[in-house]
Amino acid sequence: MASHTYTPMPDQGAKASVLAYLVTVAVVLLLMMVFGLLMRMEQARVITMGASWFYELMTLHGAGMVGIAGLAGAAIMWHFLRQYVALSQGIFWANLFLFLIGVVMILAGVLLGHFHGAWTFLYPLPGKSMGMWSQGAAALFMGGLLVIGVGFVLLHLDIARALIVRYGSFARSLGWPQLFGHDDGNAPPPTVVASTMVTIVNIAGLVAGASILIMMLVNLYVPSFNIDPLLAKGMIYFFGHVFINATIYMAVIAVYEILPRYTQRPWKSNKVFLASWTASTLMVLFIFPHHLLMDFAFPEWFLIMGHVIGYMNAFPILVVTGYGALMIVYRSGIRWDMASMLLFLSLLGWAAGVMPAFIDGTIAVNYVMHNTLWVPGHFHTYLLLGTVGMLFGFMYYLGKPDEHTQDALLDRLAFWLFMVASLGFTLTFLFSGKESVPRRYAEHLPEWVPYDRIGALFALLVIAAVLVFIIRFLTRLGRAGRDYPRAPLAYAGTA
Ligand code: HEM
Numbered sequence: 001m002a003s004h005t006y007t008p009m010p011d012q013g014a015k016a017s018v019l020a021y022l023v024t025v026a027v028v029l030l031l032m033m034v035f036g037l038l039m040r041m042e043q044a045r046v047i048t049m050g051a052s053w054f055y056e057l058m059t060l061h062g063a064g065m066v067g068i069a070g071l072a073g074a075a076i077m078w079h080f081l082r083q084y085v086a087l088s089q090g091i092f093w094a095n096l097f098l099f100l101i102g103v104v105m106i107l108a109g110v111l112l113g114h115f116h117g118a119w120t121f122l123y124p125l126p127g128k129s130m131g132m133w134s135q136g137a138a139a140l141f142m143g144g145l146l147v148i149g150v151g152f153v154l155l156h157l158d159i160a161r162a163l164i165v166r167y168g169s170f171a172r173s174l175g176w177p178q179l180f181g182h183d184d185g186n187a188p189p190p191t192v193v194a195s196t197m198v199t200i201v202n203i204a205g206l207v208a209g210a211s212i213l214i215m216m217l218v219n220l221y222v223p224s225f226n227i228d229p230l231l232a233k234g235m236i237y238f239f240g241h242v243f244i245n246a247t248i249y250m251a252v253i254a255v256y257e258i259l260p261r262y263t264q265r266p267w268k269s270n271k272v273f274l275a276s277w278t279a280s281t282l283m284v285l286f287i288f289p290h291h292l293l294m295d296f297a298f299p300e301w302f303l304i305m306g307h308v309i310g311y312m313n314a315f316p317i318l319v320v321t322g323y324g325a326l327m328i329v330y331r332s333g334i335r336w337d338m339a340s341m342l343l344f345l346s347l348l349g350w351a352a353g354v355m356p357a358f359i360d361g362t363i364a365v366n367y368v369m370h371n372t373l374w375v376p377g378h379f380h381t382y383l384l385l386g387t388v389g390m391l392f393g394f395m396y397y398l399g400k401p402d403e404h405t406q407d408a409l410l411d412r413l414a415f416w417l418f419m420v421a422s423l424g425f426t427l428t429f430l431f432s433g434k435e436s437v438p439r440r441y442a443e444h445l446p447e448w449v450p451y452d453r454i455g456a457l458f459a460l461l462v463i464a465a466v467l468v469f470i471i472r473f474l475t476r477l478g479r480a481g482r483d484y485p486r487a488p489l490a491y492a493g494t495a
């Protein structure tokens with residue numbers, strides 16, 4: 001039987017590039033969190049920066065957080081996928097390089113050019129600012145997104161190439177022979193299955209995103225080049241929905257790889273696992289209309305599709321992952337340290353974050369809830385506790401000097417603070433949503449301000465906890481991943 005592991009040369013270059021990604025992520029994440037805190041403080045009437053600044057920060061925060069979540073997911077995926085397939089180091093660096101160029105363009109468009117049309121850059125807003133920003137500012141913002149998108153396309157094409165070289169086809173790297181035929185115990189490991197799924201959906205999403213960005217850039221300078229606004233909105237949400245969902249499907253690879261190392265129990269891709277990843281590969285592409293349920297101009301079947309498939313997609317991967325994690329951990333005598341605790345918390349955060357989306361994905365509910373803070377309440381739960389929790393788990397794993405090192409009391413306190421403060425922060429969003437407080441309002445009515453204040457306080461505490469995680473990671477940089485790449489567990493065939 002063939003082994004799935006492929007042992008790359010233990011090289012310093014790969015380690016340096018993953019760490020460069022993570023340092024970038026840490027710095028931008030912290031900055032974006034501070035922007036988020038400032039927005040919440042504005043709503044809470046603790047500070048007054050004015051609507052224009054609020055929307056500039058909101059634009060940066062929305063685009064920046066989504067981009068950084070993608071970068072963090074890519075670092076996790078690349079780090080572990082390298083055990084099984086031969087990935088290009090040059091392309092991985094190129095993606096980071098393009099990301100940084102894009103960030104500079106976006107910062108220039110927003111902070112210097114005052115673009116504040118939100119990350120959604122809905123047509124025709126960027127080109128019709130009524131004097132609030134110039135064509136150039138809109139072009140810098142959208143051009144920056146395009147450059148970042150091109151980097152990710154390159155990265156995914158390289159991953160696609162490497163998967164096909166090793167496995168022959170996506171069908172094989174998704175484990176279809178084992179799913180639809182006899183399970184010979186030789187299915188590709190979870191990391192390979194997840195990377196295949198993400199590669200397929202993200203290439204589709206990024207191509208749609210890049211296409212609409214290019215059309216809108218042309219339209220900025222050649223206004224007679226008209227775009228159907230409904231089509232533009234559909235393409236933007238298809239891209240945005242797929243990209244942000246892909247971040248957690250990449251980051252969850254940390255769970256698949258690290259928990260087994262802690263318990264010495266391999267995470268095998270069984271039929272149920274393979275079936276849920278294959279099903280989600282398709283469903284993630286078809287549920288984006290759940291963002292458009294209020295757009296009555298779309299055909300009805302399209303919206304019903306978003307509702308129904310959204311229901312069906314909410315659970316499979318989450319359930320196989322949660323169940324799998326419980327089976328790996330149950331009576332394993334696992335050592336609970338910062339990495340394993342954060343990874344476990346991230347699964348809980350993911351599960352908790354899906355619930356409000358499930359509710360809001362119901363057409364009748366959506367009419368009432370959609371443009372309220374309920375929605376930021378949902379996605380901050382699964383992104384902050386889920387994706388970002390996985391990221392910090394990965395950072396602690398890489399930074400841990402050796403397996404016997406005990407975590408300091410400060411770190412453990414920061415863990416509990418992160419959990420409680422994140423829940424508090426997201427619950428104030430959800431509660432405000434339940435009270436019909438609209439989202440994306442710089443100024444809040446006096447009745448809403450008490451929730452905003454509590455939310456701002458919790459946001460401050462989240463940042464305090466995150467500061468501990470990040471400083472700990474940065475001070476361990478020199479030794480992080482000394483034994484890189486860590487020995488992978490034996491999978492099928494080698495066990
Ligand atoms: C300390 C942590 C954070 C704070 C204080 C914070 C705060 C905020 C605030 C106040 C808003 C505007 C809500 C509204 O009134 O509509 C917002 C929106 C948003 N946040 Fe966060 N956030 C945090 C973390 C994150 C993370 C980790 C992510 C993603 C990885 C994220 C992604 C977003 C997105 C995509 C939006 C929507 C922007 C838009 O409506 O255009 N945030 N956040």
Ligand SMILES: [Cu+2]
Pocket residue numbers: 241287288290291
């Ligand atoms: Cu979505």
